[in-house]
Amino acid sequence: xxEIDYNNSGEIVVRGRLxxxxxxxxxxxxxxxxxxxxxxxxxxxxxxxxxxGVLLRTHKRLMSGEFGxxxxxxxxxxxxxxxxxxxxxxxxxxxx
Amino acid sequence: MLKKYKRDFDQIQELVADxxxxxxxxxxxxxxxMKVDLSLEELFVxxxxxxxxxxxxxxxxxxxxxxxxxxxxxDFDVERFDPTLAGDVDVDAPLSDRTPGGLGLxxxxxxxxxxxxEYYDRKSRITFTNRxxxxxxxxxx
Numbered sequence: 261x262x263e264i265d266y267n268n269s270g271e272i273v274v275r276g277r278l279x280x281x282x283x284x285x286x287x288x289x290x291x292x293x294x295x296x297x298x299x300x301x302x303x304x305x306x307x308x309x310x311x312x313g314v315l316l317r318t319h320k321r322l323m324s325g326e327f328g329x330x331x332x333x334x335x336x337x338x339x340x341x342x343x344x345x346x347x348x349x350x351x352x353x354x355x356x
Numbered sequence: 357m358l359k360k361y362k363r364d365f366d367q368i369q370e371l372v373a374d375x376x377x378x379x380x381x382x383x384x385x386x387x388x389x390m391k392v393d394l395s396l397e398e399l400f401v402x403x404x405x406x407x408x409x410x411x412x413x414x415x416x417x418x419x420x421x422x423x424x425x426x427x428x429x430x431d432f433d434v435e436r437f438d439p440t441l442a443g444d445v446d447v448d449a450p451l452s453d454r455t456p457g458g459l460g461l462x463x464x465x466x467x468x469x470x471x472x473x474e475y476y477d478r479k480s481r482i483t484f485t486n487r488x489x490x491x492x493x494x495x496x497x
Contacts, residue, residue, distance in 0.1 A: 277372070280401045281365040306390065308397045309463060313456030323451060337390045344466050345459055346447025 264289045267300065271332075275303040278311030286311065290318040296327035301334045302356065312345055319351060330354075360413035363404045368397055371416070382420040388486045391467040392427065395484055398460035399429050399439065407434040407480070424469070424487035431480040438473045439464065439482060 262282035263275040272293065278286055290297075297318075319328045330352040334342070339355050342348050357378045361367040372393060379389060396416070403414055415430040442461035446453070465471065468484035475481070 279368050279397055281368045306393060308394055308401075309457075309460035310401065312459055316454060317456045320451060320454075341394070341463070344447070344463060346445075346449070346454075349448065350451050350454065 262286070271298045271300045273300045273303070277306040278304065278314070279306065279308045280310035283310040283314050286314045287317070290314060293318070294322070295325070296330070297322065298330045298332055300332050301338060304335070304338055307338055307341055309345075312341070312347065315347070316350070328352075357418040358415070360415050361400070362413055363411065365401065365404065368400070371396060371400065375418070378418050378425075382425070384420060384425055385423075385488045388424055388488065391486050392425065395464045395467050395486075396427060396429070398464045399482055399484075402439060402460060403429065403431045403434075403480075406437060407431050410434055421485060421487070424485060426483060426485045428481060428483040433478050434480050435478075436475045437480060438475070440471050440473050 261276040262278055262285060263273075264286055265273055267273045272290075274286070276282075315329060322328045328351065331342075332354045333356045334353055335356050339348075339353065342351070342353060347353070357374065359374060361371060375389070375393060375396065378384070379386060400414060400416075410431070410433040412432040415428075415432075417428045417430075419426045439461045442465070443458075445458055445462040447462075464484070467486070469486050471482065471484045473480075473482050
């Protein structure tokens with residue numbers, strides 16, 4: 261199960277498992293966003309390299325403008341994956 | 357557990373459910389789940405993406421071992437491809453030099469406690485283990 265949508269504050273909310281089977285869904289949503297994007301990861305349970313690719317591709321597109329993706333409420337496991345992948349040096353990440 | 361999976365990303369959901377059931381049935385520490393899920397997905401996806409000359413199912417075996425589990429994935433009628441020899445990824449590179457892709461096998465090599473590759477009779481078999489670290493308290497859920 262994976263869901264991606266906006267909340268009432270205009271943040272992007274991701275829920276569930278962002279794996280290879282769900283990467284296209286996430287990419288389609290994120291391809292339509294613009295400007296500064298905060299992604300609330302409170303309920304993101306899992307991410308694989310396919311999901312990391314979606315985030316990196318979107319971040320590079322947005323950074324060619326002025327803003328990129330920013331992640332908030334990142335749990336320990338997801339943060340470990342980000343650190344192993346070097347994403348902690350590329351993104352603004354705020355842990356839960 | 358011994359089960360065959362079709363070469364389709366839609367099988368990942370079933371693989372996750374089977375792994376969850378195996379952990380529960382074998383009373384394996386849940387703290388290993390994320391590492392195992394990640395390595396399983398990355399290796400499965402790698403086989404689906406790169407071993408395109410076959411339509412045979414991928415065989416996955418899970419066995420309990422002391423302090424954890426051993427997982428094997430076998431791909432049939434394929435050329436040799438040893439994922440343990442996958443190139444390193446420069447995770448310190450600036451954003452301009454980073455490209456999507458290439459992280460999957462890198463993460464597997466980071467997550468698994470051991471990993472072993474065999475190739476025989478056109479079968480490609482990779483086995484990895486994950487154990488709870490010595491001195492780590494068991495996580496009951």
